[in-house]
Structures are given as structure tokens and as C-alpha cells.
Amino acid sequence: xxxxxxxxxxxxxxxxxxxxxxxxxxxxxxxxxxxxxxxxxxxxxxxxxxxxxxxxxxxxxxxxxxxxxxxxxxxxxxxxxxxxxxxxxxxxxxxxxxxxxxxxxxxxxxxxxxxxxxxxxxxxxxxxxxxxxxxxxxxxxxxxxxxxxxxxxxxxxxxxxxxxxxxxxxxxxxxxxxxxxxxxxxxxxxxxxxxxxxxxxxxxxxxxxxxxxxxxxxxxxxxxxx
Ligand SMILES: Nc1ncnc2c1ncn2[C@@H]1O[C@H](COP(=O)(O)OP(=O)(O)OP(=O)(O)O)[C@@H](O)[C@H]1O
Ligand SMILES: [Mg+2]
Numbered sequence: 001x002x003x004x005x006x007x008x009x010x011x012x013x014x015x016x017x018x019x020x021x022x023x024x025x026x027x028x029x030x031x032x033x034x035x036x037x038x039x040x041x042x043x044x045x046x047x048x049x050x051x052x053x054x055x056x057x058x059x060x061x062x063x064x065x066x067x068x069x070x071x072x073x074x075x076x077x078x079x080x081x082x083x084x085x086x087x088x089x090x091x092x093x094x095x096x097x098x099x100x101x102x103x104x105x106x107x108x109x110x111x112x113x114x115x116x117x118x119x120x121x122x123x124x125x126x127x128x129x130x131x132x133x134x135x136x137x138x139x140x141x142x143x144x145x146x147x148x149x150x151x152x153x154x155x156x157x158x159x160x161x162x163x164x165x166x167x168x169x170x171x172x173x174x175x176x177x178x179x180x181x182x183x184x185x186x187x188x189x190x191x192x193x194x195x196x197x198x199x200x201x202x203x204x205x206x207x208x209x210x211x212x213x214x215x216x217x218x219x220x221x222x223x224x225x226x
Contacts, residue, residue, distance in 0.1 A: 005118065005153055008046030009039065011225030015209035016200060020181055024204070025145045026155045027175045030185030035196065035223045036157035039185065040120035041070050042222040043155050044085065053113040054085045055152065057121045063087035074220035086110045095130050099143045107151065117152030124158040124175050137174040145178055180204040185223070198223070
């Protein structure tokens with residue numbers, strides 16, 4: 001039987017066949033403030049609350065800041081910290097070296113659990129700045145996606161938007177192309193009607209909703225369809 005993991009986004013899983021496939025790569029695309037980090041946190045929380053382990057890899061924010069953000073949302077990550085929830089803060093500019101050499105060593109040293117693992121990589125955006133060359137971006141992103149989706153089920157975030165004609169903008173093309181699943185979060189406070197929306201752009205092996213779904217950001221729930 002294929003194993004699927006609930007996303008932690010209330011109301012979404014029944015629209016995507018029960019959740020994301022084990023060992024798949026999901027990329028969450030959205031502009032700043034659209035809820036990418038929150039989505040990642042609720043994906044991990046859903047795991048640790050269901051006897052799985054979680055690993056949050058950040059490039060921008062210190063673990064303390066991430067835990068504070070979760071606390072403000074009403075989520076106590078501290079009680080899981082180091083038991084079933086682990087953090088890696090990747091600092092530096094030589095991303096190729098960080099990803100190829102340091103990350104595998106850090107995972108080995110940090111993740112002390114035999115449970116099924118969910119991983120959040122927040123965010124891919126600084127890696128995309130490394131080069132404009134699509135082939136080089138592909139090499140770097142593959143070096144993140146392949147090993148991480150071997151040891152766990154991955155959710156990565158990337159800053160970006162769709163073009164006016166709803167085609168992929170340049171900065172998100174490579175991670176979208178390399179992912180099994182893509183969730184697009186949109187936030188437009190100026191808009192009449194739903195300010196926040198969620199759309200599944202791709203979900204391999206899954207009969208999924210194609211609609212632009214209104215979502216909300218709520219205390220204790222995070223990104224939710226209800
Ligand atoms: N308790 C809350 N209740 C409702 N909305 C909240 C709450 N806390 C945060 N928000 C909303 O969530 C937004 C931040 O979401 P989040 O950090 O997940 O976005 P992001 O896509 O990761 O942004 P960035 O690209 O800047 O990292 C805030 O700007 C605010 O609109
Ligand atoms: Mg964020």
C-alpha cells in the first residue's frame with residue numbers, strides 16, 4: 001500500500017488523495033508573508049504528533065526564531081525539541097560545500113531517532129541566488145532533494161510567484177520542475193475576495209484538486225482551508 005502523510009493543512013488532504021507520498025518532494029511556492037514557513041512548521045508538527053520525527057533545516061532563521069514564530073502561532077515545539085524534532089541552521093555562502101559536505105554530517109549527528117522522518121528545507125531561495133544558470137541550479141537543487149527525500153519526506157519552500165499569464169516565473173522554474181508536488185500560496189491583501197489562496201500546481205501520482213482554493217491563516221491552525 002502506498003503511504004501518504006497528512007500535510008497538516010486542515011481540509012487539504014482529502015483533496016489530494018490523503019496527503020503527500022512518503023519520500024516525495026513537495027515545494028511550497030509563495031511570496032513573502034504568504035505562509036510558507038508556517039506551512040512547513042505545521043507539516044512537521046503533524047508528523048511529530050503522529051509518532052514521526054521532524055527536521056527543520058533553515059538558511060535564513062535561527063532555530064530560536066523559528067520556535068518563537070511557532071509559539072506565537074500557538075504551537076509548542078519546545079516539548080518535542082531534541083526528542084523527535086531537530087533543527088539545522090546552515091550558515092555560510094559556499095552552498096555547494098554546505099550541501100554536499102556539511103549537511104549529511106549534520107543530519108547524522110543531529111537526528112537521533114529511528115522514526116519516519118519529515119524534513120523541511122526553508123528556504124531554497126538563497127541557493128537560487130548562487131547562479132542564474134539553470135543547469136547549475138539544477139545540480140544544486142538536486143543535491144538537496146535527492147539525499148533528503150531518501151532519508152525522509154521533504155517539504156521545501158521557495159520565494160516566488162506565477163507570471164501574469166500564470167506560467168512559472170524564472171526564479172521558481174528549477175525547483176518546481178524537480179519536485180514531485182508543488183503547492184502555490186498566494187497572498188494579496190489588496191484583493192477583493194479571498195486574500196489568501198492555495199493551488200496545487202502538481203502532485204505526481206495523485207488525482208488532485210485543480211481549483212484556486214481560498215485559505216486562511218489562523219491562530220493554532222496556521223494555513224487552513226476552514
Ligand atoms: N497568529 C496569526 N494569526 C493569523 N495570521 C498570522 C499569525 N501569525 C502570522 N500570521 C500571518 O502570517 C504571515 C507570516 O507567514 P510566514 O512566515 O509563514 O510567511 P512566509 O511565506 O514564510 O514569509 P517569508 O517569505 O517572509 O519567510 C504574517 O505576515 C501574517 O500575515
Ligand atoms: Mg518564511
